[in-house]
Amino acid sequence: MAKTGNPFLAVLGRVLLYLILSLGAGLMVLPFLWMLSTSVMTLGEANTGRLLPRLARLSCPHVNLAKTLEGGVTAFAVSPQLLPSVQEMHTDSYYIEIQQEPASQRWQFRIVNNKSEPVEIAALAAPGETLTADWQSIPAAGGQVDTGRGLMLTLAPLGAYEVAGRNTGAARIDYINCCEYPTWTIQRELAEQAGRIYTGPAMSSDLSQCRTWGHRISYLINDFFLGNYRQAWVTARFSEYIRNSLILTSITLVGLVVICTLAAYAFARIEFPARGLIFTLLLSTMMIPETVTMIPNFLTITGNNPLLPFIRWYDNWPALTVPFMASFFNIFLLRQFFAQIPSDLWDAAQIDGAGHLRFLVKIVLPLARPSLTTVIIFSFISSWNALLWPLIATRAGSNWWPIAVGLQNFVSEAGPETHLWMAGAAISMLPVLILYFVAQKQFIEGIATTGLKG
């Protein structure tokens, strides 16, 4: 630091330095933390702009929340674990709509999902008898309604709904999984009353087992932390996208390593006619932007290339892998390394009767492991990131969609379901981040020496 001679100033400068660095680091990490935090929220929490999920949710709350409806209060109880039949209720948000019926001026309510479609609930008057999506009238004294969908509704007395100038309103119900509310018991009772056979999971009516630590921990892991991830994984097809990406990336990497190594070896270690010419020719492709090549390449893979009409790879894996297998940048990188290997080794190998291929596999590749790792890491990332070409080379809803296209499509098709978006984004980052933390040194040194990502 500056030789001010004043130790106080030196310390101050030092502190300032770390402050700036930490501020920078904080800004760099903030979006990731926000993503992780939002990915365990409910939609309601995400939309109210919270930075952290409600901590009350960690501890299996008995009653979830009360939403203020401009003076009126509606309170909702919460439900137990997922039933297979009501799985969509897990993180969807539900709204209660309240209106004053124009004819009779009586207050009514119904529950709608986030697409404004009414959800069937148990009729208020005779619990358990019928499920209806119609408007239900609110009794003067308020009361409790079992929606029959794993959600208990506590209605405030009528006076609460007198909202000046408005006769409709909506409060959001955040659905929370918790083991305290005995829906299954009620369902079983309902089934018995209606003479149906109860088909839900077997459970005792003893609720104390819900309070065990095992149950709480499993709730915490399976529902609190992984609930949104599971929904993204299953309903938003992320499992499929990840699988596709893994398959496509592996094929690309295998092909790339073989093809680029061979080419790099030829350029680095074999004298042959027109070497410079071919090298320059291939080098010139590095400048060409993807926007120029994408349209003819689309024509090529759809069988519209006048010279190669037999290539029909559209919406299939070769279209998504083969074009990435021979990037000149990788060839160049490997060539630089191969050229450094002392030629004594080649002479020795020759004397021992080895040909080029044998020399390449037995001597050069083991020596070139660091640069090969760099190539593999960056090709993995660029393959994982590829968006433009897979968008072009596949049809909508394709079975070959990699994660980047899947996520982009999910984001543009689904509504602003922030919590699920963030879960999806986290899922798609995970493999790359794991790789980054495992091979961090190669990453940073690779980039510092080559200066490029795909």
Next chain:
Amino acid sequence: MADRLIHLSQRYALRRPRRKLQDALTAYLFLLPSFLIIVVFGLWPVLYSLYVSLHKWNIRPRGSQCIAYWFAKIGLGPQTAVERTDCLGLANYTTLFGWRDTSAVLKMLLALLSGVAAYRLWLWLGPAQGKRRSALQIAFYVLIGLGVVLLGWSIPGLIASGEWTYLISLGLLAAAWLIWQRAPRAVSNAGLGLRIVAACALLGGAASFFFIDLGRMWELGDEAFFQSILRTIFYSAGTVPVQLTLSLILAYILFQGVKARGFFRTVYFLSYIAPTVATAVVFKRIFSLRDTGLMNQFVGFLGISPLKWLQETQPIAPLLVDLVNGVLGTRWVWPQISGPLGALLSGPSLALVSIMVYNWWVYIGYDTVIYLAGLGSVPHDLYEAASIDGADKWIAFRYITIPLLSPTIFFLAVMGTIGTFKAFNSIWVMYEQSARDAVDTTSILIFRTFRSNGQFGEATAMAFILFGIILALSEVQRRVGEKLVFYG
């Protein structure tokens, strides 16, 4: 042992021709797969898209293609190819630019090209000797003659269509450049000053005529295309310098013997390494237009009312004026200027600025890491010597660090500029329907023209113009770099 080696080398010496052939065959075999792939998916597309750009084309043209059309024109094919053709010639390019008298403008451009070529030849003429020299001389005069003929041929058309302003702006530009080049040869300081002033004045004149041209092209040509190029320029100019500066500061601080440097480096690098689509999705929500979005909460903290961010189509200048009005209670209004000047002055839309902020976040870490590598290679003795000579920190930074780091800065500037001109993924992901065309940079426009409108010919024409711009930019940067960069 030695005997054996000599023996072996003799054996190889005898077999050399065969060995050479074998080597060459091996090399070609090794190269074959990558060569095929690069040619099919990297080189062929350039030629083919050049061909496609001459057509009205959707998957394949309905009528005859250009080759058939041209052959039929000179009587080497069926006449139906002439009657029913999708060959447009250069129309895809010329409609983009909205030239009134296309042939005159093209003649003028060809004249310009031959002029530039003649100038290159002139530079080569200097050192050339003997036969080579006379050949070059002949070529030079041919080019000059060709240029003059083409120019003279184009002038009546240009005057008739009112497009003579191109000539004026190009002429002024050339004159300014010539004077600028020769300025150092002036004998006196006054002469030098005069020349520089003259060059600047000519440049200003060229710029004003250029704006007249641009305004006309903007109006008659494809406005969406010009807008997209302007947006791309905004995007590039709004990201690259900011990133370069901020990350230089960070890297310089990190280099001051900070403990836990590895930790900070890892953290800064995270944003670059994480998949683009995923981080763009995160920022799409951070820049949500809800009052409760993270960015709106932040500006709310600063006392600014919520903004529409990615969905805001308004340029930032009027928004800033509104902001100032809100703070000062004034009632200023941003003037409505139409055409390119207005678009240039009012700046990029807030939606595009939001994407720029994302871009800063992604690339600051990357630039920092590269800077750190560059800083590591600056020899420490230099700093010691400077401190012995009594240089303070700032002087050492300005006169040692910056010059020795200039290749790194230059590299990052070039890569950044090219990258922003090619950028697609993040913009595509962060695009919101309600932003309409506010974030459509040229890459996005090309993709839309190709994908949504199925206009392959127009899209390839635009792609080629973009390619040309990228090439020209990297050439300009290379030249500027040659002068400014210190390579030790």
